[in-house]
Amino acid sequence: MSYLRSFIPWLVFVAVSTADWRWGAAAALVSAGSQVLQGRRTGSPADLLTVSTAVYFAALTAVAFADPDSPVHPWTAALSLGWLALTAWVSLAIRRPFTLVIAKRTVPSELWEHPLFRRVNVVITAVWAASFTVTAAALAGLREAGAPAGAAVAVQVAGFAIPAVFTARYPARARAKARSGNPVA
Template sequence: MRALIGFLPWIVYAVIATGDQWRYGAITGLAIAVVLVLWDRRSGRAWDEIVIETSAAVFFALITAISFIWPHTELVKYGPALVNVWLAGTAWGSLAIGRPFTLGIAKTMAPPEVHALPVFYRVNAVITAVWAAFFTIAAVALTVVLALDPHATAMVIAIKALTFVLPTLFTVRYPKIVEARHS
């Protein structure tokens, strides 16, 4: 459940940032992300445990700046897609540097004796790749839908829900499947 709190800035932004409200969504997302990062760091969480929260703080700082510099940019229309482009970049980037973003979170939930096992790393690399793939799929689907109909709210919500729920379910089930195979 704690890991899902890291997505709170993104969720709040998605709710608030509709049409002309994108600036307020960005500011709110930034505020929540900064509070989460500060809270987590004060609680002793390592940086690798809060990759999504840190990524959110950077993203929302950029989007907030853009919302003031270019308040009428066409990017507003693609806000939901931009979120997924950023999250895909975060996930793919974490894999590229050999530090899957789920690894730090998983270390807080798994016993220390498994942290150094190759299978522990592989499980997290697979989970991160699944998230990266779904973020990428969502980015492409949302870009196409929003280009065709910027007011296709029901379709946007459906895409966002599916591309969040499905990797969440995979994240919960996959480690259990691997553990059962290795028992």
């Protein structure tokens, strides 16, 4: 569950924005900023997901306070997942899967350079990227169709739950396949 820490600003946004999207964005920005500062205090460079999250919420906070009735407001769920998708895909494109930093919190450092560790994180990041992409598109479609808020919540929950379950289960499956001599799938 160490990956949950990386998504705290997003959870803060969801929780606080139910009262007011402006304060939800501001609270998420403070949360993301504190993660960036915490990394600096510990000497850890900020990872792509943390920096991307701070940038997104800085922009969203500026928009929200500049125009509380902004046409962006109804689309924040889809935009948020779209931003996460973009971040995940970019992390793969630059060969720094965002899950590597998260996995290193719980995996011994002697395994960090192992090809299986890297491959597992590429696969897990790809699953998150695909899930964020599909979820963003589904949320945009639901918004366009005027679907009830409950449908959007269900899609968002599934969009995080499915890759979270995959993340929890896949590494053991990949290790078992590697021990049996089969290539990692």
